[in-house]
Amino acid sequence: MGAGLAPVGARGGGRVIARLLLKSLFVVALPVVLVVVWWAASAGSTDPFWPPLRTIVDTFPDVWTADRLRTDVVPSLLRLLAGYALAALVGVALGTVIGSYRAVRAVCEPVLEFLRAVPPPVLVPVIMLFAGIGDTMKIVVIASGCVWPVLLNTVEGVRAVDSVMLETARSYGVSGLARLRHLVLPSASPQIFAGLRQALSVGIILMVISEMFAANNGIGFSVVQFQRSFAIPDMWTGILVLGLLGFLLSVVFQLVERRVLGWYHGLRATTRRS
Numbered sequence: 001m002g003a004g005l006a007p008v009g010a011r012g013g014g015r016v017i018a019r020l021l022l023k024s025l026f027v028v029a030l031p032v033v034l035v036v037v038w039w040a041a042s043a044g045s046t047d048p049f050w051p052p053l054r055t056i057v058d059t060f061p062d063v064w065t066a067d068r069l070r071t072d073v074v075p076s077l078l079r080l081l082a083g084y085a086l087a088a089l090v091g092v093a094l095g096t097v098i099g100s101y102r103a104v105r106a107v108c109e110p111v112l113e114f115l116r117a118v119p120p121p122v123l124v125p126v127i128m129l130f131a132g133i134g135d136t137m138k139i140v141v142i143a144s145g146c147v148w149p150v151l152l153n154t155v156e157g158v159r160a161v162d163s164v165m166l167e168t169a170r171s172y173g174v175s176g177l178a179r180l181r182h183l184v185l186p187s188a189s190p191q192i193f194a195g196l197r198q199a200l201s202v203g204i205i206l207m208v209i210s211e212m213f214a215a216n217n218g219i220g221f222s223v224v225q226f227q228r229s230f231a232i233p234d235m236w237t238g239i240l241v242l243g244l245l246g247f248l249l250s251v252v253f254q255l256v257e258r259r260v261l262g263w264y265h266g267l268r269a270t271t272r273r274s
Helices: 002-042 053-063 066-100 102-116 120-131 135-159 163-171 176-211 219-228 232-260 262-273
Strands: none
Touching: 002 053, 053 232, 066 102, 066 135, 066 176, 066 219, 066 232, 102 135, 120 135, 120 176, 135 176, 163 176, 176 219, 176 232, 219 232, 232 262
């Protein structure tokens, strides 16, 4: 019997490997196509503002040395993570309160809609007046833009908690922090993570914008300095660094999300199969 089952298991393993290979191919296919198109389109370029991709790639290791990574990339990452963490903490906390209480939501909603409509880059000069031009200003700028996707998605996630489950918890005497920890936040967590995913891309944009104002290091600062000194290939390498950084952060976020929301993705997969 064991010998008869072995080929079946081998075929199942082969299908899994083939599926993973096909998925990996889909993931890398579009980036490869875009790089090939860019390489071919810029190969014969003599425009100083549109250098060949070969020139940009050759310039990359000379510009982004270990020392520049330490002095520019690391500070940018630390500011991004600090602002993002602050926005996540404030957004989830306020969103949970606003989503849980109708009266609070009715009072706060007009103000939230007004503040949400103000573009965060416009607030940079205002924040500079109160927070100076140091790292605090940049962290506050990042947090001020990242907080809205987290806050609004948390509100909607908390409001969407099943009323039957809430009544069941109330009837069993589960209330306060216990209900928040074991029912409300887990039920709202898919929506919260959707907001955190949106906030990550917003945070990268604001990280660059904040470093273009009165900064002395960071990726955004370096890109502006390259542009002002007409080191155009160097400027393009900074743009590539930002793209690679965004991709790596997205991959890390997806790994964390799948770890935390494993139960949710498993439930969705089961529902699709049924």
